[in-house]
Amino acid sequence: MLRVSRLSAAHGAVQAVREVDLDVPKGSLVALIGSNGVGKTTTMNSIAGLHRPASGTVELDGTDITGWTCHKVVRAGVALVAEGRRVAPPLTVEENLGLATYSRRSNKADFRAQYGRVLDLFPRLAERRGQLAGMLSGGEQQMLAVGRALMTNPDVLLLDEPSMGLAPSIVDVLFETITTLHETGSTILLVEQNAELALAVSDQVYVMQRGRIVASGEPEEIRGRDEVMTALFG
Numbered sequence: 257m258l259r260v261s262r263l264s265a266a267h268g269a270v271q272a273v274r275e276v277d278l279d280v281p282k283g284s285l286v287a288l289i290g291s292n293g294v295g296k297t298t299t300m301n302s303i304a305g306l307h308r309p310a311s312g313t314v315e316l317d318g319t320d321i322t323g324w325t326c327h328k329v330v331r332a333g334v335a336l337v338a339e340g341r342r343v344a345p346p347l348t349v350e351e352n353l354g355l356a357t358y359s360r361r362s363n364k365a366d367f368r369a370q371y372g373r374v375l376d377l378f379p380r381l382a383e384r385r386g387q388l389a390g391m392l393s394g395g396e397q398q399m400l401a402v403g404r405a406l407m408t409n410p411d412v413l414l415l416d417e418p419s420m421g422l423a424p425s426i427v428d429v430l431f432e433t434i435t436t437l438h439e440t441g442s443t444i445l446l447v448e449q450n451a452e453l454a455l456a457v458s459d460q461v462y463v464m465q466r467g468r469i470v471a472s473g474e475p476e477e478i479r480g481r482d483e484v485m486t487a488l489f490g
């Protein structure tokens with residue numbers, strides 16, 4: 257569904273991503289893990305059209321979407337939940353969810369159907385649909401950020417560190433939902449610094465170090481590679 261080939265990206269003189277290859281098959285949950293500053297966000301932003309890659313390609317279901325603007329990428333079917341849960345604080349939960357529909361072609365019926373699905377998936381958002389996003393807890397804001405991405409009914413969902421800064425109990429709730437999405441056929445690329453969490457839920461794992469993919473495989477394979485586990489967990 258999503259294929260990244262030899263992707264390189266820089267921030268000025270900083271070569272953040274070097275010849276990264278990723279394959280995210282339809283219906284799979286693929287994790288990209290690695291410690292601080294290795295290039296995970298730059299990779300995600302390059303896929304989502306928020307950062308222009310220096311070279312390499314991004315293909316969505318066979319279409320080359322490299323270098324497309326983020327609006328076009330969303331319309332093509334890729335939704336990013338950016339690092340640091342960006343919701344609109346002065347708008348209500350419902351209004352935040354409604355914003356997403358401006359970014360992908362949709363009509364009123366689609367909106368109601370998708371809104372219903374998102375509220376079913378996140379009962380807490382259903383309870384708080386009239387509240388201002390700025391008044392929600394961190395975990396609820398992250399749910400809202402994920403819900404807003406889902407409102408575009410994406411073919412591929414990109415999640416950049418959804419667990420960051422959240423209490424463990426909220427992380428559990430969030431990851432149960434991510435698992436539900438996976439089980440119901442969603443295609444997901446998940447970036448996580450919490451490698452243990454990523455290994456527990458994913459079908460395939462890519463390990464990144466200093467801008468490069470240094471290992472990939474099923475979680476069991478990765479767990480069996482001592483040098484990779486040492487690099488991840490010390």
Ligand SMILES: Nc1ncnc2c1ncn2[C@@H]1O[C@H](COP(=O)(O)OP(=O)(O)OP(=O)(O)O)[C@@H](O)[C@H]1O
Binds near residue numbers: 267271272291449
């Ligand atoms: N806007 C920027 N300007 C300059 N350098 C940047 C910028 N954004 C990221 N970098 C650098 O690029 C490299 C990769 O950063 P990136 O944010 O992609 O890593 P990351 O794996 O997502 O890290 P984290 O785990 O902290 O989120 C780092 O060396 C970082 O300092």
Ligand SMILES: [Mg+2]
Binds near residue numbers: 296
């Ligand atoms: Mg990051």
